[in-house]
Amino acid sequence: xxxxxxxxxxxxxxxxxxxxxxxxxxxxxxxxxxxxxxxxxxxxxxxxxxxxxxxxxxxxxxxxxxxxxxxxxxxxxxxxxxxxxxxxxxxxxxxxxxxxxxxxxxxxxxxxxxxxxxxxxxxxxxxxxxxxxxxxxxxxxxxxxxxxxxxxxxxxxxxxxxxxxxxxxxxxxxxxxxxxxxxxxxxxxxxxxxxxxxxxxxxxxxxxxxxxxxxxxxxxxxxxxxxxxxxxxxxxxxxxxxxxxxxxxxxxxxxxxxxxxxxxxxxxxxxxxxxxxxxxxxxxxxxxxxxxxxxxxxxxxxxxxxxxxxxxxxxxxxxxxxxxxxxxxxxxxxxxxxxxxxxxxxxx
Amino acid sequence: xxxxxxxxxxxxxxxxxxxxxxxxxxxxxxxxxxxxxxxxxxxxxxxxxxxxxxxxxxxxxxxxxxxxxxxxxxxxxxxxxxxxxxxxxxxxxxxxxxxxxxxxxxxxxxxxxxxxxxxxxxxxxxxxxxxxxxxxxxxxxxxxxxxxxxxxxxxxxxxxxxxxxxxxxxxxxxxxxxxxxxxxxxxxxxxxxxxxxxxxxxxxxxxxxxxxxxxxxxxxxxxxxxxxxxxxxxxxxxxxxxxxxxxxxxxxxxxxxxxxxxxxxxxxxxxxxxxxxxxxxxxxxxxxxxxxxx
Numbered sequence: 001x002x003x004x005x006x007x008x009x010x011x012x013x014x015x016x017x018x019x020x021x022x023x024x025x026x027x028x029x030x031x032x033x034x035x036x037x038x039x040x041x042x043x044x045x046x047x048x049x050x051x052x053x054x055x056x057x058x059x060x061x062x063x064x065x066x067x068x069x070x071x072x073x074x075x076x077x078x079x080x081x082x083x084x085x086x087x088x089x090x091x092x093x094x095x096x097x098x099x100x101x102x103x104x105x106x107x108x109x110x111x112x113x114x115x116x117x118x119x120x121x122x123x124x125x126x127x128x129x130x131x132x133x134x135x136x137x138x139x140x141x142x143x144x145x146x147x148x149x150x151x152x153x154x155x156x157x158x159x160x161x162x163x164x165x166x167x168x169x170x171x172x173x174x175x176x177x178x179x180x181x182x183x184x185x186x187x188x189x190x191x192x193x194x195x196x197x198x199x200x201x202x203x204x205x206x207x208x209x210x211x212x213x214x215x216x217x218x219x220x221x222x223x224x225x226x227x228x229x230x231x232x233x234x235x236x237x238x239x240x241x242x243x244x245x246x247x248x249x250x251x252x253x254x255x256x257x258x259x260x261x262x263x264x265x266x267x268x269x270x271x272x273x274x275x276x277x278x279x280x281x282x283x284x285x286x287x288x289x290x291x292x293x294x295x296x297x298x299x300x301x302x303x304x305x306x307x308x309x310x311x312x313x314x315x316x317x318x319x320x321x322x323x324x325x326x327x328x329x330x331x332x333x334x335x336x337x338x339x340x341x342x343x344x345x346x347x348x
Numbered sequence: 349x350x351x352x353x354x355x356x357x358x359x360x361x362x363x364x365x366x367x368x369x370x371x372x373x374x375x376x377x378x379x380x381x382x383x384x385x386x387x388x389x390x391x392x393x394x395x396x397x398x399x400x401x402x403x404x405x406x407x408x409x410x411x412x413x414x415x416x417x418x419x420x421x422x423x424x425x426x427x428x429x430x431x432x433x434x435x436x437x438x439x440x441x442x443x444x445x446x447x448x449x450x451x452x453x454x455x456x457x458x459x460x461x462x463x464x465x466x467x468x469x470x471x472x473x474x475x476x477x478x479x480x481x482x483x484x485x486x487x488x489x490x491x492x493x494x495x496x497x498x499x500x501x502x503x504x505x506x507x508x509x510x511x512x513x514x515x516x517x518x519x520x521x522x523x524x525x526x527x528x529x530x531x532x533x534x535x536x537x538x539x540x541x542x543x544x545x546x547x548x549x550x551x552x553x554x555x556x557x558x559x560x561x562x563x564x565x566x567x568x569x570x571x572x573x574x575x576x577x578x579x580x581x582x583x584x585x586x587x588x589x590x591x592x593x594x595x596x597x598x599x600x601x602x603x604x605x606x607x608x609x610x611x612x613x614x615x616x617x618x619x620x621x622x623x624x625x626x627x628x629x630x631x632x633x634x635x636x637x638x639x640x641x642x
């Protein structure tokens with residue numbers, strides 16, 4: 001790739017101390033984000049996607065230990081910075097975050113205006129009046145009507161969609177380079193979701209942002225992402241461009257995710273579901289963590305973790321099925337039909 | 349067709365907030381649910397879908413309108429006998445499996461609470477046998493009865509919520525956004541479980557959701573709600589292949605489709621609801637099962 005890489009994470013490994021023992025939440029994560037592009041991290045709850053992004057944003061809880069790994073932002077390793085330096089230079093100004101639930105991520109006792117200007121007054125040499133003007137401008141940018149009035153409102157006076165727009169305005173207040181959206185639309189319904197996603201895409205174009213989405217909704221991924229990383233049990237198990245993941249997935253877990261997503265075109269009256277549930281990372285999984293839920297699992301899956309097998313320059317997946325010695329398997333019928341349909345609809 | 353199990357006729361549900369402000373959450377909604385079928389109720393937040401579910405099961409007192417369930421009138425003042433019949437035959441599965449299970453009770457006792465109240469068993473062995481059977485039916489193990497809600501994952505907790513609803517062998521289950529708090533792969537497990545249970549027990553579902561793609565999988569008929577009015581109702585086939593109302597069309601177009609090349613060039617239909625007046629609209633018949641408010 002010849003684009004500039006704005007963020008790269010190498011071999012990140014994080015454990016949490018809990019009452020029950022050590023939880024190995026992130027077990028070696030690598031990825032890169034090219035400047036101006038959109039990356040989606042996909043996976044079930046507990047797969048480690050939020051923890052990975054919290055590590056990037058420097059927001060890990062106190063009981064987390066980073067065992068190894070590097071997070072480079074423009075050549076600077078964020079993990080070597082002190083918490084103070086991180087707050088002063090990176091958080092908010094370079095990397096900003098939009099949280100999942102707009103109901104809880106705003107302060108109910110502060111006006112919208114005060115919450116938007118808070119970061120600016122802290123980080124930039126800017127007068128209170130200028131900051132306020134900028135807050136109004138930001139509210140206009142995120143598509144809130146009557147912004148002059150809105151800055152005096154409190155969060156409870158706004159609807160869920162409006163609140164999420166305010167959260168986005170706060171994230172953008174210090175003109176960050178990277179915007180991390182942690183399930184930005186899960187708490188909203190479909191019509192509002194579409195508008196918020198359009199807004200983020202629009203802002204991305206205007207401001208040249210690089211965006212990372214954390215989501216489990218593959219419909220959202222299809223709409224916004226350039227690159228997709230699928231996470232399972234603290235590891236990235238498949239990575240590729242959005243086309244590669246949706247039209248040519250290789251990991252059985254990705255297959256399961258695609259099949260579990262209801263598709264308005266299918267006539268099948270039963271949904272495919274991935275059997276079982278994700279492993280408990282209190283106990284380190286032996287072999288491939290997905291093996292117990294994988295009907296294509298082989299003997300080696302129980303003993304050894306599969307490495308990332310490269311499929312193309314941009315596409316790789318961690319499954320022994322891609323090993324040259326692995327037996328050829330037939331794709332499940334429903335998946336084959338669905339992929340054929342998807343390719344046909346996309347004129348591929 | 350045979351007699352409807354539930355008949356909602358011209359239901360209004362208003363909430364008086366202050367002397368001069370009333371929220372009109374539901375305005376004249378009528379629909380029917382037949383035994384053993386699934387009726388999907390969809391709409392954006394604030395459209396009144398949850399309110400309808402709660403009015404039917406009488407967590408609210410309907411402002412006006414008539415609800416007939418199992419051949420008895422359950423709107424207005426309830427006498428003891430009707431109330432017991434209603435509580436026994438209609439059950440609810442709630443949205444958030446974290447907050448709808450009492451954290452201080454064991455799963456077995458949560459499931460058994462209805463049995464205790466209605467004295468459905470003759471001795472403790474029978475009670476525990478019923479609970480164990482229920483747990484097995486929803487894919488948990490009988491040993492789980494001794495555990496507390498926090499010891500379960502979200503999907504398992506929702507299964508416990510389903511078991512609690514099912515143990516009374518209800519004729520109608522109101523499922524209020526019961527899968528939207530779950531992960532995609534777990535959603536599929538729960539929806540499949542609900543379908544299996546329906547095939548086995550012939551219970552009817554009122555399935556309330558905002559996710560149209562899931563509603564399509566489970567429902568026989570669908571009602572689309574907007575601003576407290578039922579703007580369109582029809583069979584799943586009719587709603588998805590031949591939507592008439594502009595709001596239904598916009599709702600359908602907002603469902604993201606898991607196909608990047610298609611999705612990236614698709615523009616959702618925008619529906620401007622700022623100056624619609626549904627109270628002046630009349631119901632138009634499209635077919636025997638398909639009605640639109642225009």
